[in-house]
Amino acid sequence: MKLGVIGLPNVGKSTLFNAITRAGAQAANYPFCTIEPNVGVVSVPDHRLDVLAEMHHPEKYTPAVIEFVDIAGLVRGASRGEGLGNKFLSHIREVDAVVHVVRCFDDDNVVHVDGSVNPARDAETINLELIFADMETVEKRIDRQQKMAKSGDKKLLVEIDLLKRIYAHLESGKPVRTLEADKDEQEAIRGLFLLTSKPVIYVANVSEDDLGGEPNGYVKTLYEIAKNEGAEAMTVCAKLEEEVAELDPDEKQAFLEEMGVHESGLDQLVKACYRLLGLISFLTAGPKEVRAWTIQKGTKAPQAAGKIHSDFERGFIRAAVVPYETLVEHGSIAACKEKGLVRSEGKEYVMQDGDVVEFFFNV
Numbered sequence: 376m377k378l379g380v381i382g383l384p385n386v387g388k389s390t391l392f393n394a395i396t397r398a399g400a401q402a403a404n405y406p407f408c409t410i411e412p413n414v415g416v417v418s419v420p421d422h423r424l425d426v427l428a429e430m431h432h433p434e435k436y437t438p439a440v441i442e443f444v445d446i447a448g449l450v451r452g453a454s455r456g457e458g459l460g461n462k463f464l465s466h467i468r469e470v471d472a473v474v475h476v477v478r479c480f481d482d483d484n485v486v487h488v489d490g491s492v493n494p495a496r497d498a499e500t501i502n503l504e505l506i507f508a509d510m511e512t513v514e515k516r517i518d519r520q521q522k523m524a525k526s527g528d529k530k531l532l533v534e535i536d537l538l539k540r541i542y543a544h545l546e547s548g549k550p551v552r553t554l555e556a557d558k559d560e561q562e563a564i565r566g567l568f569l570l571t572s573k574p575v576i577y578v579a580n581v582s583e584d585d586l587g588g589e590p591n592g593y594v595k596t597l598y599e600i601a602k603n604e605g606a607e608a609m610t611v612c613a614k615l616e617e618e619v620a621e622l623d624p625d626e627k628q629a630f631l632e633e634m635g636v637h638e639s640g641l642d643q644l645v646k647a648c649y650r651l652l653g654l655i656s657f658l659t660a661g662p663k664e665v666r667a668w669t670i671q672k673g674t675k676a677p678q679a680a681g682k683i684h685s686d687f688e689r690g691f692i693r694a695a696v697v698p699y700e701t702l703v704e705h706g707s708i709a710a711c712k713e714k715g716l717v718r719s720e721g722k723e724y725v726m727q728d729g730d731v732v733e734f735f736f737n738v
C-alpha cells in the first residue's frame with residue numbers, strides 16, 4: 376500500500392512525514408524544499424503480533440508495511456505546470472490513497488504561501504488543481520474515443536457517455552470519488568487513473584495547544600469538508616509527532632497521554648487508511664515466523680493464501696482458522712485444537728480481520 380502525503384508548501388507535511396517514517400526528509404520554512412518525492416516504508420503497528428511473538432518466540436517477526444511518499448508542495452496553477460505542478464501530479468497518480476495535510480494553526484514565524492491560514496481555501500486550491508488536471512485527461516479521452524466510435528461500436532458509445540458524466544461532475548467542482556456509479560462504471564473509472572478518484576484522508580495539522588481539547592474553528596471547517604466528500608479526517612500536531620518519534624517506545628505512550636492524545640499520528644493514520652481502502656489483516660504464527668498479511672475486506676481463503684505464495688492458492692485444500700481473541704483466551708493453538716476451536720474452512724470462506732490461519736495445499 377502506497378500513500379502520498381500532499382499539501383500546500385509549509386503546511387507541515389514534510390514534518391509529519393519525518394515523524395511517521397523517520398526518513399529525514401528536509402523540512403524548511405520555504406516552498407519546494409521537497410523536490411523529488413521522499414519515500415519511507417513504515418511497519419504497521421499491530422499489538423496482536425507482539426502477543427503471538429510472545430507465544431511462539433519466532434525466528435522472524437514480520438509486520439505489514441505501508442509506503443509513504445512525501446510529495447512536493449503544490450501551488451495554484453499546478454495543473455498548468457506552475458511551481459512543480461507536473462511532477463506533483465505525476466507522483467499522485469502512483470499512490471493508492473492521498474494524505475492531504477492542511478494547516479490549522481496560526482504562527483507568524485511560519486510563512487504561508489497565500490499570506491494567511493484558511494483551511495477551506497487551502498484545501499480547495501489543491502482539489503481544484505487536481506480537478507483541472509482530470510478534466511484535461513477526460514477531455515482528451517473523449518476526443519480519442521469519439522473518433523474511434525464512428526464505427527458504431529456500442530461499448531465505446533457507453534464509455535463516452537460515462538466520460539461526459541465524469542467531465543460534467545468535475546466541471547461542477549466535485550472530485551470523481553463523489554460520483555455515483557455502478558460496479559461496472561467504477562471499474563471503468565479505476566482504469567482512467569484519475570487524480571480525484573483517489574481516496575483521501577484530510578489531516579488537520581494543529582499546534583500543541585490545540586491538542587486534546589475542543590477543535591478550533593480551522594479544524595471544524597476541515598472536518599466539514601471531509602464529511603461532505605465522504606473522506607476520512609484526523610487531527611495531529613506534526614511538530615509533536617516529530618518529537619514523539621525520537622522517544623523510546625516505553626516513553627511514547629506516557630508522553631502522548633500527558634498531551635491529551637491516546638495514540639500516535641501513525642497509529643491514527645494506519646487505522647484511517649485501512650478503513651478508507653477497505654483493508655484487513657490476517658495473521659500467521661509459528662516458530663519460524665509471526666507475520667501480518669494485508670488483504671482486501673471480502674477476500675476468500677484461497678486468494679488470501681495466494682498472498683503468501685501462488686502455489687498456496689493454486690493447490691488450496693483448506694484453511695485451519697482460529698480468531699485471534701480465541702487464541703489469546705486459551706493461550707495456544709494446541710489448546711484451541713484440543714477444545715475444537717480451530718475451524719476447518721474451505722474455498723468459499725471469507726477471511727476476517729485477526730484470523731490466525733494455517734493453509735493446507737497440494738501442488
